Amino acid sequence: MQKIILISGKRKCGKDFISERLQKRLADRALIVRISEPIKREWARKLQLDINAMLSDGPYKEQYRRDMIIWSDEVRRRDYGFFCRAAMQQAAVQNVDYVIVSDIRRKNDIRWFRETYGPDMVETLRLTSLPETRKARGWKFTAGVDDEPSECDLDDSAFDFVLANDRDEESGEHIIDQLMAMLKLS
Numbered sequence: 736m737q738k739i740i741l742i743s744g745k746r747k748c749g750k751d752f753i754s755e756r757l758q759k760r761l762a763d764r765a766l767i768v769r770i771s772e773p774i775k776r777e778w779a780r781k782l783q784l785d786i787n788a789m790l791s792d793g794p795y796k797e798q799y800r801r802d803m804i805i806w807s808d809e810v811r812r813r814d815y816g817f818f819c820r821a822a823m824q825q826a827a828v829q830n831v832d833y834v835i836v837s838d839i840r841r842k843n844d845i846r847w848f849r850e851t852y853g854p855d856m857v858e859t860l861r862l863t864s865l866p867e868t869r870k871a872r873g874w875k876f877t878a879g880v881d882d883e884p885s886e887c888d889l890d891d892s893a894f895d896f897v898l899a900n901d902r903d904e905e906s907g908e909h910i911i912d913q914l915m916a917m918l919k920l921s
C-alpha cells in the first residue's frame with residue numbers, strides 16, 4: 736500500500752461516484768473501503784437484521800438509521816478508531832497500491848488514519864458541490880441529518896485537496912483526469 740485517499744464531502748457531492756470512477760481508472764491497483772460497512776454489519780448482527788437490506792438504500796435502512804447512529808457514536812466515544820480499523824481489517828488492502836476511503840465524516844477518522852499509517856501515506860480530499868447541484872441530484876435539507884455531526888464535523892477542517900464536482904457527465908472522465916493530476920497518480 737502506497738497511498739490512502741480519504742474522501743469526504745456533504746451528501747450528494749459525489750463521494751461514491753468519484754470513488755467508483757477513480758477505482759475503475761486505477762483498476763486492480765486500487766480498492767474502495769467504506770467505514771459505514773462494518774457499522775452496518777455489526778448493527779445488523781446485533782439486531783439480527785437483514786444485512787442486504789441494510790446495505791441498500793431502501794426504507795429498512797432509514798428506519799434503523801437513527802438508532803444505529805446513536806449506538807455507533809457510543810462505540811466511537813470509547814474507541815474513535817473502532818470502525819476505521821474494522822473496515823481496513825476486512826479489506827484486502829495489502830494487495831493494492833491505493834486505498835480509497837469513500838465515506839470520511841469525522842475529524843477522528845482522519846486522525847486515526849494519520850496516526851495508524853503515518854501522515855505521508857494519507858491524503859485528504861474534500862469534494863464540494865453547490866447546493867443547486869446537490870438538489871438536482873436528489874438532495875433535500877433534512878433536519879436531524881444535515882445538521883448532525885456526521886454531516887458537519889469536517890466543516891471547519893483543512894484538507895490536502897479540494898475538488899469542485901458540479902459538472903455532471905455520465906462517464907466522469909473529465910473530473911477523474913483532473914483528480915489523477917491533482918493527486919499525482921498515473
Ligand SMILES: Nc1ncnc2c1ncn2[C@@H]1O[C@H](COP(=O)(O)OP(=O)(O)OP(=O)(O)O)[C@@H](O)[C@H]1O
Nearest residue numbers: 745746747748749750751752753872902903904905
Ligand atoms: N461528476 C458527476 N457526473 C455525473 N453524475 C454525478 C457526478 N457526481 C455525482 N453524480 C451523481 O449524483 C448522485 C449523488 O452522488 P453520490 O451518491 O456519489 O454522492 P454521495 O456524496 O456519495 O452521497 P451520500 O453521502 O448521500 O451517499 C449520484 O446519482 C451520482 O451518480
